[in-house]
Amino acid sequence: MGEAPAFLVEDLKSNLTNSFHLKSKGCETAVDIGCNRTYVIGDPKCESLAVRVFDKSTNEWLFPIVLGTKPKASRGHSAVLLDQDRVLVIRGDTSSEDGFWFLEVNTAFVREHKARLGTEVVAWSKGVIGEAEKPIVISGPSGVGKGTLIAKLMEEFPSMFGFSVSHTTRAPRNNEQNGVHYHFRERGAMEKDIDGGKFLEFAAVHGNLYGTSVEAVDVVAEKGKRCILDIDVQGARSVRASSLEAIFIFICPPSFEELEKRLRARGTEVEEQIQKRLRNAKAELEQGASPGLFDHILSARIDCWFCVCDPILELVHVPVIGEKIVMKCGAAEQET
Numbered sequence: 138m139g140e141a142p143a144f145l146v147e148d149l150k151s152n153l154t155n156s157f158h159l160k161s162k163g164c165e166t167a168v169d170i171g172c173n174r175t176y177v178i179g180d181p182k183c184e185s186l187a188v189r190v191f192d193k194s195t196n197e198w199l200f201p202i203v204l205g206t207k208p209k210a211s212r213g214h215s216a217v218l219l220d221q222d223r224v225l226v227i228r229g230d231t232s233s234e235d236g237f238w239f240l241e242v243n244t245a246f247v248r249e250h251k252a253r254l255g256t257e258v259v260a261w262s263k264g265v266i267g268e269a270e271k272p273i274v275i276s277g278p279s280g281v282g283k284g285t286l287i288a289k290l291m292e293e294f295p296s297m298f299g300f301s302v303s304h305t306t307r308a309p310r311n312n313e314q315n316g317v318h319y320h321f322r323e324r325g326a327m328e329k330d331i332d333g334g335k336f337l338e339f340a341a342v343h344g345n346l347y348g349t350s351v352e353a354v355d356v357v358a359e360k361g362k363r364c365i366l367d368i369d370v371q372g373a374r375s376v377r378a379s380s381l382e383a384i385f386i387f388i389c390p391p392s393f394e395e396l397e398k399r400l401r402a403r404g405t406e407v408e409e410q411i412q413k414r415l416r417n418a419k420a421e422l423e424q425g426a427s428p429g430l431f432d433h434i435l436s437a438r439i440d441c442w443f444c445v446c447d448p449i450l451e452l453v454h455v456p457v458i459g460e461k462i463v464m465k466c467g468a469a470e471q472e473t
């Protein structure tokens with residue numbers, strides 16, 4: 138943590154040579170992040186912690202688009218610049234679970250959205266104390282077995298894992314339920330929500346839009362479970378660039394032929410879609426192996442559930458004692 142460059146808005150006023158006025162009621166803090174920018178957090182009139190930016194070079198107030206869930210206003214708070222990218226905000230008069238927040242002012246995630254929206258952007262993320270239950274991001278080409286793997290983890294450990302239900306513009310498959318497998322949306326509605334800052338990440342995949350809403354991850358965390366995200370490689374990259382700390386796992390097939398076989402055997406896509414997904418798989422497999430993106434690469438060997446489940450359970454410290462993990466494979470319950 139750096140020195141404390143945060144100070145009360147009253148101090149900000151005396152530091153300025155221009156004529157803007159700020160009435161501090163103890164609910165506002167100002168954080169100078171350099172580059173002539175001062176972020177003022179809080180506004181006694183607002184129910185959530187509002188953010189505005191004072192640009193000292195132009196003497197103008199800027200009102201950024203705010204991404205992420207906003208913390209509720211509290212009786213006073215402190216704000217400290219952690220690095221040049223994030224401000225730690227500690228809310229007063231509140232429980233520790235809801236006390237720590239990060240305001241991202243210049244992270245890669247914020248810079249990406251600034252460039253896309255062409256305006257000032259900030260993003261809130263909630264801080265977690267102690268042993269953070271890091272979410273697990275699972276990526277891999279279509280048909281490799283991500284959905285099957287996640288379903289098995291959820292079935293075997295329902296109190297431990299929760300699935301982040303993504304939004305998509307893709308049409309539902311026969312066995313898919315709205316709100317369970319995906320939130321199925323019209324493109325226009327989803328684009329509106331993306332512009333409204335409701336998404337942690339989103340990407341165009343195989344010709345459709347897919348995205349993880351902030352709420353989808355929050356819902357799982359609120360139940361005290363570890364969140365599993367099934368997202369593509371672009372989405373994984375976006376999450377990496379955000380302040381959400383996660384474990385990134387890439388699932389690869391034992392061979393390209395086996396991948397094609399699984400995709401065809403699933404029988405959910407028409408030939409044109411299968412071809413598109415196989416073409417995309419080549420690029421995804423290359424990107425999956427690119428350094429620095431994934432923490433672990435696991436091979437989904439044929440019918441070998443524990444080949445992928447056991448390493449994941451070990452990563453999240455579920456004791457895997459040799460052959461003692463019970464996984465249901467097909468009809469028979471097998472103690473391996």
Ligand SMILES: Nc1nc2c(ncn2[C@@H]2O[C@H](COP(=O)(O)OP(=O)(O)O)[C@@H](O)[C@H]2O)c(=O)[nH]1
Nearest residue numbers: 279280303339340342347348349367368369372
């Ligand atoms: N970026 C991103 N990708 C997603 C999301 N949800 C699903 N995906 C990815 O979209 C791709 C297509 O998913 P889907 O149509 O369900 O096909 P499947 O991979 O063959 O099961 C997969 O690579 C998923 O991992 C999301 O919220 N964000």
Ligand SMILES: Nc1ncnc2c1ncn2[C@@H]1O[C@H](COP(=O)(O)OP(=O)(O)O)[C@@H](O)[C@H]1O
Nearest residue numbers: 279280281282283284285399403437438439440
């Ligand atoms: N390890 C595996 N060995 C053999 N078949 C598998 C394996 N994992 C998944 N499958 C089968 O492959 C198909 C695609 O799996 P799925 O979980 O839908 O993939 P994804 O979610 O990655 O697109 C399904 O029919 C599934 O039963």
